[in-house]
Amino acid sequence: MEEVIATENLSKKYGELWAVKNLSLKVFSGEIFGFLGPNGAGKTTTIRILTTLTKPTSGRAWVGGFDVVEKPEKVREIIGVMQQHMSLDRDLTVRENMELRARLHHFAASERKKRITELLEYVGLTEHADRTIDELSGGLQRRAMIACSLIHKPKLLFLDEPTVGLDAHTRRRMWDLIRRLNADGVTIFLTTHYIEEAEALCHRVGILHEGQLIALDKPFELRRKIGLFAVVTVIENGNASYKYFPDKTAVAQYVQSLPSTVKTIVVRESNLEDVFLELTGRGVGD
Ligand SMILES: Nc1ncnc2c1ncn2[C@@H]1O[C@H](COP(=O)(O)OP(=O)(O)O)[C@@H](O)[C@H]1O
Ligand SMILES: [Mg+2]
Numbered sequence: 001m002e003e004v005i006a007t008e009n010l011s012k013k014y015g016e017l018w019a020v021k022n023l024s025l026k027v028f029s030g031e032i033f034g035f036l037g038p039n040g041a042g043k044t045t046t047i048r049i050l051t052t053l054t055k056p057t058s059g060r061a062w063v064g065g066f067d068v069v070e071k072p073e074k075v076r077e078i079i080g081v082m083q084q085h086m087s088l089d090r091d092l093t094v095r096e097n098m099e100l101r102a103r104l105h106h107f108a109a110s111e112r113k114k115r116i117t118e119l120l121e122y123v124g125l126t127e128h129a130d131r132t133i134d135e136l137s138g139g140l141q142r143r144a145m146i147a148c149s150l151i152h153k154p155k156l157l158f159l160d161e162p163t164v165g166l167d168a169h170t171r172r173r174m175w176d177l178i179r180r181l182n183a184d185g186v187t188i189f190l191t192t193h194y195i196e197e198a199e200a201l202c203h204r205v206g207i208l209h210e211g212q213l214i215a216l217d218k219p220f221e222l223r224r225k226i227g228l229f230a231v232v233t234v235i236e237n238g239n240a241s242y243k244y245f246p247d248k249t250a251v252a253q254y255v256q257s258l259p260s261t262v263k264t265i266v267v268r269e270s271n272l273e274d275v276f277l278e279l280t281g282r283g284v285g286d
Contacts, residue, residue, distance in 0.1 A: 002029040004156050004187050005050060009059035011211075012045050019045040021211040022059070027189055029155075032182050034202030035191040036272060038282075042211040043191035044084055047160050050189070051081045064156065080149035084160040084191075087145060088133050094120070094144045095129045098151060105152040115151060123147045123177060139170035146177065150186075157181065159190040163197060175201050195273045207276060214279050222275045230274050231255065234264040242277065244270055 005027035012020040020042040027033045035043050048054040050063055052072035060067060066074040088097045095116060102112040120126045123143045133141055142162060149157060162178065163171040171194075178201060182188050192198055198205045199219045206216040215222055227244030229251050234240050245251045251267055258265065276282070 003027070003062075003065075004029050005033075005061070005063055005189065007050075007059065007061040010046070010049060010056050010061050011058045012042075012049060012054070013057040018211045020049070020056075023211075023213055024059075025206055025213060025216060027187065029187050030182075030185075031203045032178065032188040032190065032201055034198045034205045035189070035208055036193065036195070036198040036205050036276070037191075037208035038193055040210075041193075041208040043193075043208055044160055045211075046208075047081070047158050047189070047191060051079060051158055052076060077152070078155055080152070080154035080157040082142070082145045082149045082157070082159045082162060084164070086133070086141065088141075088148060090134045091132055093130050093132050094125055094136070094147070097133065097144065097148055101148045101151045107151075119147045119150055122150075137170075139166050139173065142166070142174060143177070150181075155185065156187045156189065159188060161191055161193070163192070163194065171197070195271055195276075198272055205272065207272075207279065209276075209280050215275065219272060222272060223270045226270060226275055226278045228270055230266075230268050230270040232264075232266040232268070233258060233262045235261045236263050242274065244274065244278070 003026050007023050007025055010020060010023040011018060023046065035046065037043055049056050050061055050068060052068050052075050055069055062068065063075045064078045068075050098116045098119065099112065102115060107115060120129050123146055125140065125143050125147060128136060128140055133144060136144065159178065163174050166174060175197070178188060178190070202219065204216065204218055205222060207214050227246050229245045229248065231243050231245065231251055231254055232240050243254060245254060255265060255267070
């Protein structure tokens with residue numbers, strides 16, 4: 001497997017705060033890799049370093065084999081980035097924004113038109129091409145941002161919270177687009193604070209907590225390590241308590257052993273929220 005991202009003890013300090021601390025990871029060609037963590041965990045800072053928008057305080061990172069500090073222009077050639085916040089000109093149309101990007105990448109006029117037409121179709125924006133960004137819904141704005149980031153056919157795409165604020169239906173359509181891109185050969189590095197998004201979309205997930213990587217594996221493996229089944233119990237007037245078990249036999253034994261003070265018992269499959277809770281003592285949404 002070809003390594004498209006590698007970091008070694010990557011760190012970024014703002015004042016006294018380590019936004020990212022000793023991050024070491026690898027992302028391989030063909031993956032949808034997800035960075036899961038609550039607000040302030042350091043996700044955007046990591047993306048900003050990897051996409052050459054800011055420099056690390058210490059440690060190193062390579063994208064496509066190029067050191068992000070030493071060869072930023074090489075890195076920029078091979079990556080596409082969709083930033084967390086609107087990065088397009090709101091007063092321009094989708095097509096005009098794409099035109100601008102294409103010019104930045106030195107496309108010839110004829111080539112430019114062809115590429116834009118093809119991309120508009122790909123992301124499903126053909127009939128919205130001549131509307132301004134401001135006139136589009138949140139979901140369509142995200143599509144326009146993705147289209148712009150794909151102009152130069154990058155093999156690696158960074159998506160910073162691609163579905164934040166979108167309704168469930170629009171979010172699922174965005175997942176379909178991300179999966180389609182990935183099936184067409186684009187490696188994806190995305191960040192999210194949505195558990196279901198990481199579980200549904202990502203081949204591997206890194207869990208980030210206060211700037212540090214506290215776990216990294218396939219979603220199923222992360223769940224397996226804590227236990228595939230969760231039992232939530234509540235005693236009268238008490239808080240919920242969580243316990244995890246590898247199989248249903250272990251769950252049944254535990255449930256039978258519970259005292260009568262337990263008023264509520266919920267048995268369900270574990271999820272990445274449970275993984276985060278077990279590792280940090282807090283929920284991703286807290
Ligand atoms: N330019 C900056 N100056 C000072 N602090 C920053 C800056 N950017 C981010 N931070 C801080 O670094 C931490 C990580 O932020 P960020 O990477 O944006 O997290 P996330 O994207 O996971 O929400 C936060 O505590 C944030 O306030
Ligand atoms: Mg962020």
